[in-house]
Amino acid sequence: MNQLIQTFQNQQGQFWQALLEHIQISLISIFIAILIAIPLALLLRRYPRVAEPVLQITGIFQTIPSLALLGLLIPFIGIGSLPAIVALVVYAIFPIIQNTYTGLEQIEPSLIEAATAFGMNRRERLMKFELSLAMPFIMAGIRTSTVMVIGTATLAALIGAGGLGNFILLGINMNDVSLILIGAISSALLAVIFSGLLKFLEKAKIKTIIISFFIGLLVLGGSYYQPQAAKHPEITIAGKLGSEPAILINMYKDLIEHDSNIRVNLKSNFGDTTFLYNALKAGKIDIYPEYTGTITSTFLKTPTESTDPAVVWQKAETGIKALNQFAYLSPMKFQNTYALAVKSDFAKKHGLTSISDLSKVTNLTAGFDVEFANRTDGNLGLKRLYGLDLNVKTMQTSLIYKALNTGAVEVAEVYSTDSQIKQYDLTVLKDDKNLFPPYQAAPLMKESLLKKYPELKRILGKLSGKITDQQMIEMNYEVNVEQKSPAQVAQDYLKAQDLI
Structure with a gap:
């Protein structure tokens, strides 16, 4: 209670x-x-x-x-x-x-x-x-x-x-x-x-x-009446479900309103990828943060073979421009991509720092969702590239962390910036053979919006190359576990980096 x-x-x-x-x-x-x-x-x-x-x-x-x-x-x-x-x-x-x-x-x-x-x-x-x-x-x-x-x-x-x-x-x-x-x-x-x-x-x-x-x-x-506000340009920025998109869109808002006269209307937890993408095409929203790997695999339908973040972003940027006349700005540093994690005490006991090290341990049980268990950049890739033959238990994503924490599985599929990594004291194993594709977040918008407000490229570009995986984990932890507001967490980061 x-x-x-x-x-x-x-x-x-x-x-x-x-x-x-x-x-x-x-x-x-x-x-x-x-x-x-x-x-x-x-x-x-x-x-x-x-x-x-x-x-x-x-x-x-x-x-x-x-x-x-x-x-x-x-x-x-x-x-x-x-x-x-x-x-x-x-x-x-x-x-x-x-x-x-x-x-x-x-x-x-x-x-x-x-x-x-x-x-x-x-x-x-x-x-x-x-x-x-x-x-x-x-x-x-x-x-x-x-x-x-x-x-x-x-x-x-x-x-x-x-x-x-x-x-x-x-x-x-x-x-x-x-x-x-x-x-x-x-x-x-x-x-x-x-x-x-x-x-x-x-x-x-x-x-x-x-x-x-x-x-x-x-x-x-x-109830629909709103007092007449001062006349400022206004845009709408939306985010997917979860703490990470909410933090990012609050950063976008703070930066834009700090460095321009544009006012930002936020729609956090707006929906999944498909709804945000369609909303952007329909003009119901103006900007949302999207991941490089999502653009290449979901929208362009041609996932790149490269695991170089710069190459994947370049393909996403040119591809989405040709497809829908969208502008895709430079991404942040962190990657919210697939990863394998184990309990930190388990990693210390068996000397695990990379995915290749898992071959030193026999009879490992892994917790994967159904999609990851059948993806070429998931369990199938672990077999092909790393030679791992794990005893896989498929379950809902929300149950994977609990299974790992209780010892029901020794290895789990995670996302590399999840707050549970800190919450449950997990060690993320290095993808030393580059199986998992890059998933870096960057602002996605129509080119027409950028032509109307060209200053957005400079303003949002301040986040290019910023935020490490560990910083994103910490911020997600503050929202999900410590129950801080995404707006406060976003503002604290920007101030610490002297961006506002």
């Missing part, structure tokens, strides 16, 4: 922003669903023959897995809030339309006949008593949709729409239970609160409900 409270205190700034994003996405989706579903239910009541097929179709939409629906929407409407809202509206419509239609159908025909006998037309009957009688059903449908939407909205973080799902994704990525609990508990509490408010409105008069609806719309609109 103490760890959970401490994590929440350290994440307060990001938490309130994520909570606001979550509420905005959820409420927009619910309001749109209400505006679609209730009129549609009224229309179906007039044409009962098509009611059942329409209800069946809207019900089928709910059977589509949410992740699959988001994936289907991305090619058509991109990433961010819009596809998330569209998907949530699709899920929210069915309970509202079904309950509204059912509520209206439950009205006694004798009441309608009596109202008709008194000279009421269809609109008058609807407004004077039909909606009132059906309202408990309608509100129950809205409650169901609201709870479902608030829970499903956590997936919006997968496509860069923000929300409480960011904490869940970051917690999974960092194997941090506290972050996962913050996201999950907050989402659950939010659903309970809104369900309670709607339960209270079930017994209210129609006028009160309509007024509440419009007040909700006004509050939602007001």
Whole structure:
């Protein structure tokens, strides 16, 4: 519990922003669903023959897995809030339309006949008593949709729409239970609160409900209002999940705002490689730090055979420029590449300093994820280049460090700047035969942005060749273990290096 409270205190700034994003996405989706579903239910009541097929179709939409629906929407409407809202509206419509239609159908025909006998037309009957009688059903449908939407909205973080799902994704990525609990508990509490408010409105008069609806719309609109700031150029810098990208983008922000009049909007933990790359192409973000090896292997589809960092960066720089007219600036010194690690006492006992030294120890058990176990620059390369025949146990990446720390495995696949290297007192073995490709981080942006703000090359170039592997490990450790904010860690480094 103490760890959970401490994590929440350290994440307060990001938490309130994520909570606001979550509420905005959820409420927009619910309001749109209400505006679609209730009129549609009224229309179906007039044409009962098509009611059942329409209800069946809207019900089928709910059977589509949410992740699959988001994936289907991305090619058509991109990433961010819009596809998330569209998907949530699709899920929210069915309970509202079904309950509204059912509520209206439950009205006694004798009441309608009596109202008709008194000279009421269809609109008058609807407004004077039909909606009132059906309202408990309608509100129950809205409650169901609201709870479902608030829970499903956590997936919006997968496509860069923000929300409480960011904490869940970051917690999974960092194997941090506290972050996962913050996201999950907050989402659950939010659903309970809104369900309670709607339960209270079930017994209210129609006028009160309509007024509440419009007040909700006004509050939602007001939440997007931002005071007019001083007129400065503004750019958006985003980062992948994890502490390292968060530290880097904060360094970019500090340097840019210190040396220019450009203001920087940060989007940390924005998503994985694919979403950031597509967001950059779509102009939703302006800069993000990318790794040289990722560009050559993932985007250019032609991994270089060279393990010379300068050669790999040059290929990445020219290749991404030709592919998308992107500018890729000079990289930092550290490499967040694959590495093999052992416990430091194990390394001392067996005299291990390099991967070649592992051949001196027999019957070694290694913990690899499935991808690394089958990569040519992973386990297959260890067999070919180093002649190692390890007893491999495949497991999720988040479990590898625990397995190494508990002695379940003696050797583990790691990333060379992970904070767990310091946390668990590990020794990273030197890749003495250069199996693993270079993965150096550098700013990636459109060439058009660099033409608009040419000073960015000079400003961000101050980090070129800076930050060693050990310095990056220390900074990741400060964020992940000591719970310091990435902004503070980034600023401390820049000041220590006299860069700001």
